[in-house]
Amino acid sequence: MKKKEEENLENQDIEIRLLIEALYLKYGFDFRNYSKAHLKRRILNRFQISGLGSITEMTRRVVYDSEFTDQLLMDLSITVTEMFRDPSFYKALRQSVLPVLRTYPHVKIWHAGCASGEEVYSMAIMLKEEGLLHKTQIYATDFNPMIIRYAKKAQYPISRIKEFTVSYQKAGGKHSFSDYYTADDEKAKLNEVLRKNIVFANHNLVTDSGFAEMNLVVCRNVLIYFNKQLQDKVIGLFMESLPGGGFLCLGSKENLQFSSHYNAFEPVVDNERIYIKKYSS
Amino acid sequence: MFVGEEKGYQAVVIGSSAGGLHALKTIFESLDGKFPLPVIVVQHMSPDADDYLATFLNSMKKIRVKEADEKEIPKAGVAYIAPPNYHLLMEHDGSFTLTIGERVNYARPSVDVLFETAAEFYGEDLIGIILTGANNDGSLGLKKIKEHGGLTIVQDPNEAESDTMPRTALEMAKPDHVLTLKEIANFLNSLI
Numbered sequence: 001m002k003k004k005e006e007e008n009l010e011n012q013d014i015e016i017r018l019l020i021e022a023l024y025l026k027y028g029f030d031f032r033n034y035s036k037a038h039l040k041r042r043i044l045n046r047f048q049i050s051g052l053g054s055i056t057e058m059t060r061r062v063v064y065d066s067e068f069t070d071q072l073l074m075d076l077s078i079t080v081t082e083m084f085r086d087p088s089f090y091k092a093l094r095q096s097v098l099p100v101l102r103t104y105p106h107v108k109i110w111h112a113g114c115a116s117g118e119e120v121y122s123m124a125i126m127l128k129e130e131g132l133l134h135k136t137q138i139y140a141t142d143f144n145p146m147i148i149r150y151a152k153k154a155q156y157p158i159s160r161i162k163e164f165t166v167s168y169q170k171a172g173g174k175h176s177f178s179d180y181y182t183a184d185d186e187k188a189k190l191n192e193v194l195r196k197n198i199v200f201a202n203h204n205l206v207t208d209s210g211f212a213e214m215n216l217v218v219c220r221n222v223l224i225y226f227n228k229q230l231q232d233k234v235i236g237l238f239m240e241s242l243p244g245g246g247f248l249c250l251g252s253k254e255n256l257q258f259s260s261h262y263n264a265f266e267p268v269v270d271n272e273r274i275y276i277k278k279y280s281s
Numbered sequence: 282m283f284v285g286e287e288k289g290y291q292a293v294v295i296g297s298s299a300g301g302l303h304a305l306k307t308i309f310e311s312l313d314g315k316f317p318l319p320v321i322v323v324q325h326m327s328p329d330a331d332d333y334l335a336t337f338l339n340s341m342k343k344i345r346v347k348e349a350d351e352k353e354i355p356k357a358g359v360a361y362i363a364p365p366n367y368h369l370l371m372e373h374d375g376s377f378t379l380t381i382g383e384r385v386n387y388a389r390p391s392v393d394v395l396f397e398t399a400a401e402f403y404g405e406d407l408i409g410i411i412l413t414g415a416n417n418d419g420s421l422g423l424k425k426i427k428e429h430g431g432l433t434i435v436q437d438p439n440e441a442e443s444d445t446m447p448r449t450a451l452e453m454a455k456p457d458h459v460l461t462l463k464e465i466a467n468f469l470n471s472l473i
Binding site: 009013035036037038041042078080081086087170221224225228251253254258 | 364370380383398
């Protein structure tokens with residue numbers, strides 16, 4: 001029995017690899033250096049829902065059916081995010097980073113892998129409360145054009161507001177979270193003022209180059225999906241986007257320790273993964 | 282006494298939910314300090330919990346217990362706890378991957394996610410254990426471990442603080458053994 005299982009496994013891995021290649025060749029979406037275990041789970045999940053006979057049949061659909069591909073892209077994207085995810089991180093950001101940014105005449109922030117936008121708007125709320133939003137430009141990017149469209153709407157199901165409110169308070173919010181949205185029975189729409197200084201754009205960390213002269217780069221819970229080689233490449237991209245004294249924020253389970261760019265940065269709040277780029281000597 | 286007792290197991294995965302803290306404590310305090318395999322644990326907890334579980338189990342002073350880090354390769358004789366609000370997956374090269382994907386069975390971390398990916402990597406060299414819990418997470422994962430030839434154990438539902446998880450696992454995975462916590466600890470120690 002075991003032998004048969006293993007044989008299936010191998011064949012399946014071949015089929016999955018071909019599917020990933022097809023996504024790259026046809027659309028330029030490069031998942032080849034993503035966590036294989038993650039991709040496999042997501043692809044098999046879609047496979048089960050699809051009712052198709054095999055993964056190879058999925059590959060055919062990817063090549064000839066862009067709607068099917070859109071669906072699959074959503075599966076493979078990291079779309080799960082929350083407002084003020086990890087409240088202690090936002091608290092640390094407010095205490096250790098924003099006071100420095102406040103001294104600048106103009107602030108540029110790159111939020112890489114912003115998904116459906118919740119964390120970008122969390123940042124905007126904090127900047128507003130600290131009196132920084134009016135002089136800040138936020139570039140919020142994701143490789144998935146559909147999720148960018150969603151993020152731009154600044155509109156979330158009302159069912160999520162309770163959880164957002166709790167996290168906002170834990171993150172040291174200074175007002176009432178309800179000041180920031182208007183709600184109807186189904187959805188909460190965030191205030192226009194939060195959106196004004198955010199530019200949403202399509203950008204692929206795997207294949208595109210970085211941005212120039214950012215004061216702060218935020219990329220949380222994206223690198224965990226990448227293999228070491230790709231992690232290193234993307235951290236290099238962030239390094240190039242930051243001048244000396246620029247800040248880099250990663251997810252709570254991501255760190256620079258094993259990166260070849262480790263020496264270019266030093267921790268500001270180590271356990272919250274907030275780093276500063278050193279001035280070159 | 283046990284199926285395949287002479288086999289060269291490479292890892293133990295444990296899944297638990299409601300009542301798991303006590304159950305894990307019972308196992309870990311009885312575990313021999315020389316236990317030779319990595320132990321990988323998913324215990325359901327609140328998304329904003331800290332690393333208290335790892336700290337608590339480590340304080341039993343039997344084997345070293347820590348939270349699993351991304352890309353970490355599990356070592357023999359160390360126990361790894363899935364961090365709150367992340368899924369823990371076994372990567373194809375034997376390292377850990379953490380993801381923030383959708384909740385599975387309302388849980389993140391989910392036992393199924395760990396068990397299914399561990400089954401693929403370790404195949405028949407894996408021991409899967411389901412403990413107390415009030416939901417269905419872990420049954421499919423345990424079934425998969427069995428399909429890959431691994432050894433499957435479920436805590437005796439009559440002893441479990443919450444019996445839903447072990448009962449569902451019993452039904453769905455038809456495990457090799459149903460054992461009390463003491464027996465599970467003794468079995469693990471017998472692998473030394």
